[in-house]
Amino acid sequence: MKLSLTGIGAEVQDILCGYIKAESITNSPGEREAETYFLNCFRSQPYWQAHPDYLGRQPISGDPHGRAAAFAMVRGGGEDTVVFVHHNDVVTVEDFKLLRPLAFSPEELERELKKLRHTLPPEPRSDLDSGAWIFGRGVCDMKGGGAVQMALLSRYAQLVQEDPDSLPGTLIVLAVPDEENLSAGMCAAVPLLRQLKERYGLRYRLMINSEPHQRRDPARGVFSLGSVGKLMPFVYVRGSLSHAGKVFEGFNPAGVMGEIVRRTELNMDLSDAVGRESSPPPTWLYLRDRKIQYDVSMPLSIAGCLSVLTLHQTPAQILSKIRDICQESFDVVVRRMNDSWHSFQDATGRPRRLLPWHTKVTDFATLYGEAAASHGDSFRQAYEGEIERLAQENGAGRLSLLECSLQLVDFVYDYVDDLSPRVVYGLIPPYYPNVSNLFFPRLSPEIRNLGQTLGDFTRETFDQEYVSEYFFTGISDLSYTSIEDGKAIVNALERSMPLFGRLYHIPVADIEAVSMPCINIGPWGKDFHKLTERVLKEDIYERTPQIIQRAIEVVLGMA
Ligand SMILES: [Zn+2]
Numbered sequence: 001m002k003l004s005l006t007g008i009g010a011e012v013q014d015i016l017c018g019y020i021k022a023e024s025i026t027n028s029p030g031e032r033e034a035e036t037y038f039l040n041c042f043r044s045q046p047y048w049q050a051h052p053d054y055l056g057r058q059p060i061s062g063d064p065h066g067r068a069a070a071f072a073m074v075r076g077g078g079e080d081t082v083v084f085v086h087h088n089d090v091v092t093v094e095d096f097k098l099l100r101p102l103a104f105s106p107e108e109l110e111r112e113l114k115k116l117r118h119t120l121p122p123e124p125r126s127d128l129d130s131g132a133w134i135f136g137r138g139v140c141d142m143k144g145g146g147a148v149q150m151a152l153l154s155r156y157a158q159l160v161q162e163d164p165d166s167l168p169g170t171l172i173v174l175a176v177p178d179e180e181n182l183s184a185g186m187c188a189a190v191p192l193l194r195q196l197k198e199r200y201g202l203r204y205r206l207m208i209n210s211e212p213h214q215r216r217d218p219a220r221g222v223f224s225l226g227s228v229g230k231l232m233p234f235v236y237v238r239g240s241l242s243h244a245g246k247v248f249e250g251f252n253p254a255g256v257m258g259e260i261v262r263r264t265e266l267n268m269d270l271s272d273a274v275g276r277e278s279s280p281p282p283t284w285l286y287l288r289d290r291k292i293q294y295d296v297s298m299p300l301s302i303a304g305c306l307s308v309l310t311l312h313q314t315p316a317q318i319l320s321k322i323r324d325i326c327q328e329s330f331d332v333v334v335r336r337m338n339d340s341w342h343s344f345q346d347a348t349g350r351p352r353r354l355l356p357w358h359t360k361v362t363d364f365a366t367l368y369g370e371a372a373a374s375h376g377d378s379f380r381q382a383y384e385g386e387i388e389r390l391a392q393e394n395g396a397g398r399l400s401l402l403e404c405s406l407q408l409v410d411f412v413y414d415y416v417d418d419l420s421p422r423v424v425y426g427l428i429p430p431y432y433p434n435v436s437n438l439f440f441p442r443l444s445p446e447i448r449n450l451g452q453t454l455g456d457f458t459r460e461t462f463d464q465e466y467v468s469e470y471f472f473t474g475i476s477d478l479s480y481t482s483i484e485d486g487k488a489i490v491n492a493l494e495r496s497m498p499l500f501g502r503l504y505h506i507p508v509a510d511i512e513a514v515s516m517p518c519i520n521i522g523p524w525g526k527d528f529h530k531l532t533e534r535v536l537k538e539d540i541y542e543r544t545p546q547i548i549q550r551a552i553e554v555v556l557g558m559a
Pocket of ligand 1 (some may be wrong): 087141142179490
Protein backbone atom coordinates (compact mmCIF):
# COMPACT_ATOMS: atom_id res chain seq x y z
CA MET A 1 0.00 0.00 0.00
CA LYS A 2 1.41 3.39 -0.95
CA LEU A 3 0.93 6.33 1.32
CA SER A 4 -1.54 8.86 -0.02
CA LEU A 5 -0.90 12.49 0.79
CA THR A 6 -4.36 13.72 -0.20
CA GLY A 7 -5.48 16.45 2.16
CA ILE A 8 -2.15 16.67 3.99
CA GLY A 9 -2.03 20.45 3.44
CA ALA A 10 -4.89 20.99 5.88
CA GLU A 11 -3.11 18.85 8.47
CA VAL A 12 0.14 20.77 8.05
CA GLN A 13 -1.79 24.02 8.41
CA ASP A 14 -3.49 22.80 11.56
CA ILE A 15 -0.29 21.61 13.18
CA LEU A 16 1.58 24.77 12.20
CA CYS A 17 -1.11 27.01 13.62
CA GLY A 18 -0.85 25.39 17.06
CA TYR A 19 2.95 25.11 16.91
CA ILE A 20 3.30 28.84 16.21
CA LYS A 21 1.16 29.68 19.24
CA ALA A 22 3.84 28.20 21.51
CA GLU A 23 5.98 31.31 21.94
CA SER A 24 9.22 29.39 22.06
CA ILE A 25 11.80 32.18 21.98
CA THR A 26 15.22 30.58 22.03
CA ASN A 27 16.89 30.08 25.42
CA SER A 28 13.66 30.73 27.34
CA PRO A 29 11.11 28.69 29.32
CA GLY A 30 8.71 29.12 26.35
CA GLU A 31 10.52 26.35 24.51
CA ARG A 32 8.92 23.85 26.87
CA GLU A 33 5.53 24.80 25.40
CA ALA A 34 6.66 23.84 21.92
CA GLU A 35 7.95 20.54 23.27
CA THR A 36 4.64 19.81 25.00
CA TYR A 37 2.72 20.71 21.87
CA PHE A 38 4.90 18.38 19.79
CA LEU A 39 4.42 15.43 22.15
CA ASN A 40 0.67 16.04 22.53
CA CYS A 41 0.19 15.97 18.76
CA PHE A 42 1.23 12.32 18.76
CA ARG A 43 0.18 11.16 22.21
CA SER A 44 -3.53 11.14 21.40
CA GLN A 45 -3.13 9.14 18.18
CA PRO A 46 -4.01 5.42 18.23
CA TYR A 47 -0.55 4.39 16.99
CA TRP A 48 1.24 5.97 19.94
CA GLN A 49 -1.45 4.85 22.37
CA ALA A 50 -0.47 1.34 21.28
CA HIS A 51 3.26 2.18 21.38
CA PRO A 52 3.82 4.73 24.13
CA ASP A 53 7.57 3.97 24.07
CA TYR A 54 7.84 5.39 20.59
CA LEU A 55 7.44 8.87 21.98
CA GLY A 56 9.60 10.63 24.52
CA ARG A 57 11.99 13.29 25.62
CA GLN A 58 15.69 13.48 26.43
CA PRO A 59 16.36 16.30 28.91
CA ILE A 60 19.27 18.66 28.33
CA SER A 61 21.43 17.97 31.35
CA GLY A 62 21.68 20.83 33.82
CA ASP A 63 19.45 23.07 31.70
CA PRO A 64 18.08 26.01 33.71
CA HIS A 65 14.86 26.02 31.65
CA GLY A 66 14.28 22.24 31.93
CA ARG A 67 14.24 21.84 28.16
CA ALA A 68 14.55 18.55 26.29
CA ALA A 69 14.90 17.07 22.84
CA ALA A 70 11.62 15.32 21.96
CA PHE A 71 11.08 12.46 19.54
CA ALA A 72 8.31 10.47 17.92
CA MET A 73 8.93 7.22 16.05
CA VAL A 74 7.07 4.95 13.61
CA ARG A 75 8.44 1.47 13.10
CA GLY A 76 7.87 -0.64 10.03
CA GLY A 77 9.94 -3.69 9.14
CA GLY A 78 13.71 -3.75 8.74
CA GLU A 79 16.51 -1.86 10.43
CA ASP A 80 16.92 1.00 7.94
CA THR A 81 15.97 4.30 9.54
CA VAL A 82 15.42 7.82 8.33
CA VAL A 83 15.71 10.51 11.00
CA PHE A 84 14.04 13.89 10.69
CA VAL A 85 15.04 16.90 12.69
CA HIS A 86 13.58 20.34 13.15
CA HIS A 87 14.15 23.01 15.75
CA ASN A 88 11.13 24.48 17.48
CA ASP A 89 12.74 27.53 19.03
CA VAL A 90 12.44 30.89 17.32
CA VAL A 91 14.30 34.18 17.51
CA THR A 92 13.00 37.22 19.39
CA VAL A 93 10.39 39.56 17.95
CA GLU A 94 11.92 42.96 18.74
CA ASP A 95 11.76 44.13 15.16
CA PHE A 96 7.99 43.57 15.06
CA LYS A 97 7.73 46.80 17.10
CA LEU A 98 4.03 47.58 17.65
CA LEU A 99 3.01 44.35 15.90
CA ARG A 100 4.83 42.30 18.54
CA PRO A 101 1.59 40.93 20.07
CA LEU A 102 0.63 39.53 16.65
CA ALA A 103 3.96 37.88 15.82
CA PHE A 104 2.55 34.45 16.65
CA SER A 105 -0.86 34.89 15.00
CA PRO A 106 -0.32 34.67 11.24
CA GLU A 107 -3.84 35.68 10.15
CA GLU A 108 -4.11 38.79 12.33
CA LEU A 109 -0.54 39.70 11.47
CA GLU A 110 -1.31 39.52 7.76
CA ARG A 111 -4.35 41.79 8.24
CA GLU A 112 -2.28 44.38 10.11
CA LEU A 113 0.65 44.15 7.68
CA LYS A 114 -1.78 44.94 4.86
CA LYS A 115 -2.68 48.19 6.62
CA LEU A 116 1.03 49.04 6.71
CA ARG A 117 1.81 47.71 3.25
CA HIS A 118 3.05 51.10 1.96
CA THR A 119 5.88 50.98 4.55
CA LEU A 120 7.17 47.61 3.31
CA PRO A 121 9.90 47.16 0.70
CA PRO A 122 8.58 46.13 -2.78
CA GLU A 123 9.24 42.37 -2.53
CA PRO A 124 7.50 41.65 0.78
CA ARG A 125 4.72 44.01 -0.30
CA SER A 126 4.01 42.10 -3.49
CA ASP A 127 4.31 38.76 -1.64
CA LEU A 128 1.79 40.07 0.88
CA ASP A 129 -0.59 41.10 -1.89
CA SER A 130 -0.25 37.73 -3.64
CA GLY A 131 -1.72 35.75 -0.71
CA ALA A 132 0.73 32.95 -1.52
CA TRP A 133 2.78 33.35 1.65
CA ILE A 134 2.22 32.88 5.37
CA PHE A 135 3.76 35.57 7.58
CA GLY A 136 4.72 35.21 11.23
CA ARG A 137 7.56 34.47 13.60
CA GLY A 138 8.66 30.89 13.12
CA VAL A 139 6.36 29.99 10.20
CA CYS A 140 9.43 29.79 8.01
CA ASP A 141 12.31 29.27 10.46
CA MET A 142 11.24 26.63 11.04
CA LYS A 143 7.93 25.43 12.39
CA GLY A 144 6.63 25.23 8.80
CA GLY A 145 9.16 22.49 7.99
CA GLY A 146 8.55 20.96 11.43
CA ALA A 147 4.80 20.78 10.79
CA VAL A 148 5.45 19.03 7.46
CA GLN A 149 7.57 16.40 9.23
CA MET A 150 4.93 15.90 11.92
CA ALA A 151 2.03 15.59 9.47
CA LEU A 152 3.99 13.07 7.42
CA LEU A 153 4.91 10.99 10.46
CA SER A 154 1.24 10.84 11.52
CA ARG A 155 0.29 9.66 8.04
CA TYR A 156 2.94 6.92 8.16
CA ALA A 157 1.70 5.88 11.60
CA GLN A 158 -1.82 5.38 10.22
CA LEU A 159 -0.42 3.48 7.25
CA VAL A 160 1.64 1.12 9.41
CA GLN A 161 -1.38 0.48 11.63
CA GLU A 162 -3.44 -0.58 8.63
CA ASP A 163 -0.68 -2.50 6.91
CA PRO A 164 2.50 -3.21 8.88
CA ASP A 165 4.36 -4.32 5.71
CA SER A 166 3.88 -1.02 3.95
CA LEU A 167 6.93 0.63 5.52
CA PRO A 168 10.23 -1.26 5.23
CA GLY A 169 12.01 0.75 7.90
CA THR A 170 11.74 3.19 10.77
CA LEU A 171 11.04 6.92 10.83
CA ILE A 172 12.00 9.18 13.72
CA VAL A 173 11.13 12.86 14.05
CA LEU A 174 13.26 14.88 16.46
CA ALA A 175 12.05 18.26 17.71
CA VAL A 176 14.82 20.22 19.39
CA PRO A 177 15.10 23.55 21.22
CA ASP A 178 17.99 26.01 21.36
CA GLU A 179 19.06 25.85 17.70
CA GLU A 180 19.11 29.63 17.45
CA ASN A 181 21.39 29.72 20.49
CA LEU A 182 23.90 26.89 21.15
CA SER A 183 22.11 23.83 19.73
CA ALA A 184 21.94 22.30 23.21
CA GLY A 185 18.76 20.50 22.03
CA MET A 186 20.51 18.75 19.17
CA CYS A 187 23.43 17.89 21.44
CA ALA A 188 20.91 16.13 23.74
CA ALA A 189 19.20 14.45 20.78
CA VAL A 190 22.37 12.72 19.56
CA PRO A 191 22.82 10.50 22.66
CA LEU A 192 19.08 9.78 22.42
CA LEU A 193 19.56 8.58 18.84
CA ARG A 194 22.37 6.37 20.03
CA GLN A 195 20.13 4.80 22.70
CA LEU A 196 17.31 4.22 20.20
CA LYS A 197 19.78 2.68 17.78
CA GLU A 198 21.07 0.25 20.37
CA ARG A 199 17.67 -0.54 21.83
CA TYR A 200 15.86 -1.23 18.56
CA GLY A 201 18.79 -2.30 16.37
CA LEU A 202 18.36 0.61 13.96
CA ARG A 203 20.61 1.44 11.04
CA TYR A 204 20.65 5.18 10.43
CA ARG A 205 20.65 5.89 6.72
CA LEU A 206 19.95 9.60 6.47
CA MET A 207 19.02 12.67 8.49
CA ILE A 208 16.57 15.07 6.89
CA ASN A 209 16.28 18.60 8.17
CA SER A 210 13.58 20.91 6.81
CA GLU A 211 15.05 24.36 7.32
CA PRO A 212 13.68 26.84 4.77
CA HIS A 213 15.77 27.42 1.66
CA GLN A 214 16.41 30.77 0.05
CA ARG A 215 16.45 31.27 -3.70
CA ARG A 216 18.84 33.36 -5.70
CA ASP A 217 16.77 32.44 -8.75
CA PRO A 218 13.05 32.40 -7.86
CA ALA A 219 12.48 29.59 -10.35
CA ARG A 220 14.91 27.23 -8.62
CA GLY A 221 14.67 25.47 -5.28
CA VAL A 222 17.67 24.23 -3.31
CA PHE A 223 18.54 21.00 -1.52
CA SER A 224 21.58 21.06 0.77
CA LEU A 225 23.70 17.95 1.17
CA GLY A 226 25.59 19.24 4.19
CA SER A 227 25.95 22.23 6.45
CA VAL A 228 28.66 24.84 7.08
CA GLY A 229 30.73 24.70 10.21
CA LYS A 230 31.13 27.59 12.62
CA LEU A 231 33.93 28.47 14.98
CA MET A 232 34.21 31.43 17.30
CA PRO A 233 37.84 32.34 17.95
CA PHE A 234 38.42 34.85 20.74
CA VAL A 235 41.37 37.18 20.92
CA TYR A 236 42.47 38.74 24.19
CA VAL A 237 45.19 41.37 23.99
CA ARG A 238 46.95 42.27 27.20
CA GLY A 239 48.97 45.49 27.16
CA SER A 240 51.04 47.30 29.72
CA LEU A 241 49.32 50.07 31.53
CA SER A 242 50.50 53.67 31.58
CA HIS A 243 49.18 57.20 31.85
CA ALA A 244 48.00 58.72 28.57
CA GLY A 245 50.77 61.32 28.80
CA LYS A 246 53.47 58.65 29.03
CA VAL A 247 52.59 56.67 25.94
CA PHE A 248 56.06 55.19 25.40
CA GLU A 249 56.14 53.76 28.90
CA GLY A 250 53.12 51.60 28.24
CA PHE A 251 51.72 49.33 25.58
CA ASN A 252 48.20 50.08 24.47
CA PRO A 253 46.46 46.81 23.47
CA ALA A 254 44.17 48.81 21.16
CA GLY A 255 46.96 49.05 18.57
CA VAL A 256 47.48 45.30 18.26
CA MET A 257 43.77 44.55 18.47
CA GLY A 258 43.04 47.10 15.75
CA GLU A 259 45.61 45.49 13.48
CA ILE A 260 44.22 41.99 14.16
CA VAL A 261 40.69 43.16 13.36
CA ARG A 262 41.89 44.86 10.17
CA ARG A 263 43.59 41.65 9.04
CA THR A 264 40.72 39.28 9.85
CA GLU A 265 37.46 41.17 9.19
CA LEU A 266 36.04 39.84 5.89
CA ASN A 267 39.39 38.18 5.13
CA MET A 268 38.70 35.54 2.48
CA ASP A 269 41.93 33.71 3.44
CA LEU A 270 40.03 32.46 6.48
CA SER A 271 37.06 31.16 4.52
CA ASP A 272 37.31 28.10 2.35
CA ALA A 273 35.97 27.01 -0.97
CA VAL A 274 34.78 23.61 -2.16
CA GLY A 275 33.91 23.45 -5.84
CA ARG A 276 31.85 26.55 -6.63
CA GLU A 277 30.76 27.00 -3.01
CA SER A 278 32.54 29.19 -0.53
CA SER A 279 31.94 30.06 3.09
CA PRO A 280 31.33 33.77 3.70
CA PRO A 281 34.41 35.47 5.24
CA PRO A 282 34.61 36.09 9.00
CA THR A 283 33.21 39.03 10.89
CA TRP A 284 33.72 40.34 14.43
CA LEU A 285 30.72 39.87 16.71
CA TYR A 286 32.06 41.47 19.85
CA LEU A 287 34.93 43.78 20.66
CA ARG A 288 35.59 45.95 23.66
CA ASP A 289 38.18 46.92 26.23
CA ARG A 290 37.97 45.39 29.67
CA LYS A 291 38.20 48.61 31.63
CA ILE A 292 35.93 48.73 34.62
CA GLN A 293 35.47 52.50 34.36
CA TYR A 294 36.86 55.44 32.42
CA ASP A 295 40.12 57.05 33.52
CA VAL A 296 43.17 58.55 31.79
CA SER A 297 45.08 55.25 31.70
CA MET A 298 45.30 53.06 28.67
CA PRO A 299 43.14 49.97 28.87
CA LEU A 300 45.03 47.02 30.29
CA SER A 301 43.31 44.53 28.01
CA ILE A 302 40.95 44.37 25.06
CA ALA A 303 39.09 41.29 23.91
CA GLY A 304 36.64 40.21 21.28
CA CYS A 305 35.49 37.34 19.15
CA LEU A 306 34.84 36.71 15.51
CA SER A 307 32.67 34.19 13.76
CA VAL A 308 34.41 32.00 11.18
CA LEU A 309 32.38 29.75 8.88
CA THR A 310 34.05 26.69 7.42
CA LEU A 311 33.39 24.16 4.67
CA HIS A 312 36.27 21.81 5.27
CA GLN A 313 38.79 23.48 7.57
CA THR A 314 39.36 22.01 11.03
CA PRO A 315 39.53 23.95 14.30
CA ALA A 316 43.30 23.32 14.39
CA GLN A 317 43.75 24.85 10.92
CA ILE A 318 41.69 27.94 11.73
CA LEU A 319 43.48 28.41 15.04
CA SER A 320 46.86 28.24 13.36
CA LYS A 321 45.78 30.93 10.87
CA ILE A 322 44.54 33.10 13.73
CA ARG A 323 47.84 32.62 15.56
CA ASP A 324 49.82 33.66 12.47
CA ILE A 325 47.69 36.76 11.97
CA CYS A 326 48.11 37.70 15.64
CA GLN A 327 51.89 37.33 15.35
CA GLU A 328 52.12 39.40 12.17
CA SER A 329 49.90 42.07 13.69
CA PHE A 330 52.01 42.21 16.84
CA ASP A 331 55.23 42.51 14.74
CA VAL A 332 53.80 45.35 12.69
CA VAL A 333 52.58 47.28 15.71
CA VAL A 334 55.90 46.96 17.59
CA ARG A 335 57.72 48.20 14.49
CA ARG A 336 55.33 51.13 14.13
CA MET A 337 55.67 52.01 17.82
CA ASN A 338 59.46 52.04 17.53
CA ASP A 339 59.26 54.29 14.45
CA SER A 340 57.11 56.70 16.36
CA TRP A 341 59.38 56.48 19.41
CA HIS A 342 62.40 57.32 17.22
CA SER A 343 60.66 60.34 15.70
CA PHE A 344 59.75 61.48 19.18
CA GLN A 345 63.33 60.98 20.40
CA ASP A 346 64.67 62.91 17.37
CA ALA A 347 62.19 65.73 17.93
CA THR A 348 63.17 66.04 21.58
CA GLY A 349 66.91 65.63 21.02
CA ARG A 350 67.22 62.35 22.92
CA PRO A 351 69.38 59.43 21.87
CA ARG A 352 67.58 56.68 19.95
CA ARG A 353 66.76 53.56 21.89
CA LEU A 354 64.40 50.65 21.22
CA LEU A 355 61.22 50.04 23.16
CA PRO A 356 61.22 46.89 25.35
CA TRP A 357 58.24 45.24 23.56
CA HIS A 358 58.42 41.92 21.76
CA THR A 359 55.82 39.88 19.95
CA LYS A 360 54.20 37.31 22.16
CA VAL A 361 51.23 35.19 21.13
CA THR A 362 50.04 32.09 23.02
CA ASP A 363 46.97 29.90 23.13
CA PHE A 364 44.87 29.49 26.26
CA ALA A 365 46.47 26.16 27.25
CA THR A 366 49.91 27.79 27.31
CA LEU A 367 48.69 30.58 29.58
CA TYR A 368 47.10 27.99 31.87
CA GLY A 369 50.37 25.99 31.86
CA GLU A 370 52.37 29.03 32.96
CA ALA A 371 50.04 29.69 35.88
CA ALA A 372 50.12 26.02 36.90
CA ALA A 373 53.93 25.94 36.66
CA SER A 374 54.37 28.84 39.05
CA HIS A 375 51.51 28.17 41.48
CA GLY A 376 50.83 24.43 41.18
CA ASP A 377 47.89 22.96 43.05
CA SER A 378 46.83 26.19 44.71
CA PHE A 379 46.22 27.60 41.22
CA ARG A 380 44.49 24.45 39.97
CA GLN A 381 42.12 24.40 42.93
CA ALA A 382 41.32 28.07 42.61
CA TYR A 383 40.73 27.55 38.89
CA GLU A 384 38.16 24.82 39.58
CA GLY A 385 36.46 27.16 42.03
CA GLU A 386 36.34 29.87 39.39
CA ILE A 387 34.81 27.45 36.86
CA GLU A 388 32.17 26.60 39.44
CA ARG A 389 31.39 30.26 40.02
CA LEU A 390 31.16 30.94 36.28
CA ALA A 391 28.88 27.92 35.81
CA GLN A 392 26.49 29.35 38.38
CA GLU A 393 26.57 32.83 36.87
CA ASN A 394 25.96 31.40 33.42
CA GLY A 395 23.19 29.09 34.62
CA ALA A 396 21.45 32.06 36.25
CA GLY A 397 21.65 33.97 32.97
CA ARG A 398 23.96 36.65 34.38
CA LEU A 399 27.05 35.88 32.29
CA SER A 400 27.29 34.76 28.66
CA LEU A 401 29.65 31.97 27.67
CA LEU A 402 31.77 34.61 25.95
CA GLU A 403 32.09 36.69 29.10
CA CYS A 404 32.77 33.53 31.14
CA SER A 405 35.62 32.64 28.78
CA LEU A 406 37.14 36.11 29.01
CA GLN A 407 36.79 36.25 32.79
CA LEU A 408 38.62 32.94 32.92
CA VAL A 409 41.53 34.49 30.99
CA ASP A 410 41.51 37.42 33.45
CA PHE A 411 41.50 34.93 36.30
CA VAL A 412 44.44 32.88 34.99
CA TYR A 413 46.37 36.11 34.43
CA ASP A 414 46.36 36.73 38.18
CA TYR A 415 48.63 33.69 38.50
CA VAL A 416 50.94 34.44 35.57
CA ASP A 417 54.34 35.97 36.31
CA ASP A 418 55.25 37.19 32.82
CA LEU A 419 53.12 40.30 32.44
CA SER A 420 54.73 41.58 29.24
CA PRO A 421 52.17 42.42 26.54
CA ARG A 422 50.78 39.45 24.70
CA VAL A 423 47.91 38.04 22.71
CA VAL A 424 46.02 35.06 24.09
CA TYR A 425 43.74 33.34 21.62
CA GLY A 426 41.29 30.46 21.83
CA LEU A 427 37.72 29.47 21.09
CA ILE A 428 34.43 30.26 22.73
CA PRO A 429 31.31 28.11 22.35
CA PRO A 430 29.48 27.12 20.25
CA TYR A 431 31.32 24.95 17.76
CA TYR A 432 29.45 23.62 14.72
CA PRO A 433 31.42 21.03 12.74
CA ASN A 434 31.22 21.31 8.95
CA VAL A 435 29.51 18.31 7.39
CA SER A 436 28.86 17.31 3.82
CA ASN A 437 27.91 14.13 2.04
CA LEU A 438 30.76 15.05 -0.30
CA PHE A 439 33.25 13.98 2.37
CA PHE A 440 31.23 11.03 3.60
CA PRO A 441 33.03 7.70 3.36
CA ARG A 442 31.29 4.77 1.62
CA LEU A 443 28.10 6.51 0.63
CA SER A 444 25.55 4.19 -0.97
CA PRO A 445 24.55 5.22 -4.52
CA GLU A 446 20.95 6.09 -3.67
CA ILE A 447 22.18 8.59 -1.06
CA ARG A 448 25.02 9.91 -3.19
CA ASN A 449 22.57 10.60 -6.03
CA LEU A 450 19.68 11.73 -3.83
CA GLY A 451 19.89 15.41 -4.78
CA GLN A 452 19.79 14.47 -8.46
CA THR A 453 16.98 11.93 -7.97
CA LEU A 454 14.83 14.43 -6.08
CA GLY A 455 15.61 17.13 -8.66
CA ASP A 456 14.31 14.79 -11.39
CA PHE A 457 11.23 14.13 -9.28
CA THR A 458 10.38 17.83 -8.78
CA ARG A 459 10.90 18.53 -12.49
CA GLU A 460 8.58 15.71 -13.52
CA THR A 461 5.99 16.28 -10.81
CA PHE A 462 5.80 20.07 -10.45
CA ASP A 463 7.86 21.28 -13.41
CA GLN A 464 10.10 22.83 -10.74
CA GLU A 465 13.90 22.97 -10.91
CA TYR A 466 15.82 22.08 -7.77
CA VAL A 467 19.59 22.35 -7.52
CA SER A 468 21.78 20.69 -4.89
CA GLU A 469 24.48 22.44 -2.91
CA TYR A 470 26.97 20.71 -0.63
CA PHE A 471 26.57 23.14 2.24
CA PHE A 472 23.60 24.81 3.89
CA THR A 473 25.12 28.18 4.79
CA GLY A 474 22.49 29.14 7.37
CA ILE A 475 24.19 27.05 10.13
CA SER A 476 22.01 24.17 11.25
CA ASP A 477 21.65 21.21 13.56
CA LEU A 478 22.81 18.97 10.71
CA SER A 479 26.35 19.88 11.84
CA TYR A 480 25.98 17.22 14.52
CA THR A 481 25.07 14.32 12.20
CA SER A 482 28.65 13.23 11.61
CA ILE A 483 32.17 14.28 12.50
CA GLU A 484 35.47 13.75 10.78
CA ASP A 485 38.39 12.78 13.02
CA GLY A 486 36.63 13.36 16.34
CA LYS A 487 39.81 12.78 18.35
CA ALA A 488 41.75 15.60 16.69
CA ILE A 489 38.78 17.91 17.13
CA VAL A 490 38.44 17.10 20.82
CA ASN A 491 42.19 17.74 21.24
CA ALA A 492 41.94 21.14 19.58
CA LEU A 493 38.87 22.09 21.62
CA GLU A 494 40.43 20.96 24.89
CA ARG A 495 43.49 23.05 24.19
CA SER A 496 41.80 26.19 23.04
CA MET A 497 38.25 26.33 24.35
CA PRO A 498 38.44 26.91 28.13
CA LEU A 499 34.78 26.03 28.64
CA PHE A 500 34.77 22.82 26.60
CA GLY A 501 33.73 19.88 28.75
CA ARG A 502 32.90 22.30 31.59
CA LEU A 503 30.10 24.70 30.71
CA TYR A 504 29.76 23.52 27.12
CA HIS A 505 29.46 19.98 25.77
CA ILE A 506 29.40 18.36 22.36
CA PRO A 507 28.70 14.61 22.37
CA VAL A 508 31.55 13.79 19.98
CA ALA A 509 31.59 10.03 20.72
CA ASP A 510 27.81 9.81 20.25
CA ILE A 511 28.01 11.72 16.98
CA GLU A 512 30.59 9.19 15.78
CA ALA A 513 28.33 6.33 16.92
CA VAL A 514 25.25 7.53 15.02
CA SER A 515 27.11 9.19 12.16
CA MET A 516 24.94 9.45 9.03
CA PRO A 517 24.74 11.51 5.84
CA CYS A 518 22.23 14.34 5.71
CA ILE A 519 20.10 16.51 3.50
CA ASN A 520 18.02 19.63 3.96
CA ILE A 521 14.67 19.50 2.21
CA GLY A 522 12.67 22.53 3.23
CA PRO A 523 10.15 25.02 1.92
CA TRP A 524 11.01 28.26 0.15
CA GLY A 525 11.20 31.02 2.73
CA LYS A 526 12.22 34.66 2.92
CA ASP A 527 13.43 37.24 5.45
CA PHE A 528 14.16 34.77 8.27
CA HIS A 529 14.46 36.48 11.65
CA LYS A 530 12.77 39.64 10.31
CA LEU A 531 9.31 41.14 10.62
CA THR A 532 8.52 39.96 7.09
CA GLU A 533 9.55 36.33 7.73
CA ARG A 534 7.36 34.24 5.44
CA VAL A 535 7.04 30.82 3.89
CA LEU A 536 5.47 29.74 0.60
CA LYS A 537 2.11 28.03 1.22
CA GLU A 538 2.36 25.82 -1.83
CA ASP A 539 5.64 24.38 -0.54
CA ILE A 540 4.61 23.52 3.00
CA TYR A 541 1.12 22.33 2.05
CA GLU A 542 1.96 20.39 -1.10
CA ARG A 543 5.42 20.20 -2.53
CA THR A 544 7.74 19.73 0.45
CA PRO A 545 5.66 16.82 1.87
CA GLN A 546 5.77 15.09 -1.52
CA ILE A 547 9.51 15.62 -1.95
CA ILE A 548 10.19 14.25 1.52
CA GLN A 549 7.90 11.28 0.90
CA ARG A 550 9.91 10.60 -2.24
CA ALA A 551 13.18 10.81 -0.29
CA ILE A 552 11.89 8.27 2.25
CA GLU A 553 10.87 5.91 -0.55
CA VAL A 554 14.25 6.19 -2.24
CA VAL A 555 16.26 5.63 0.94
CA LEU A 556 14.11 2.75 2.20
CA GLY A 557 14.10 1.11 -1.23
CA MET A 558 10.38 1.60 -1.89
CA ALA A 559 10.80 3.62 -5.07
ZN1 LIG B 1 16.37 27.61 11.50
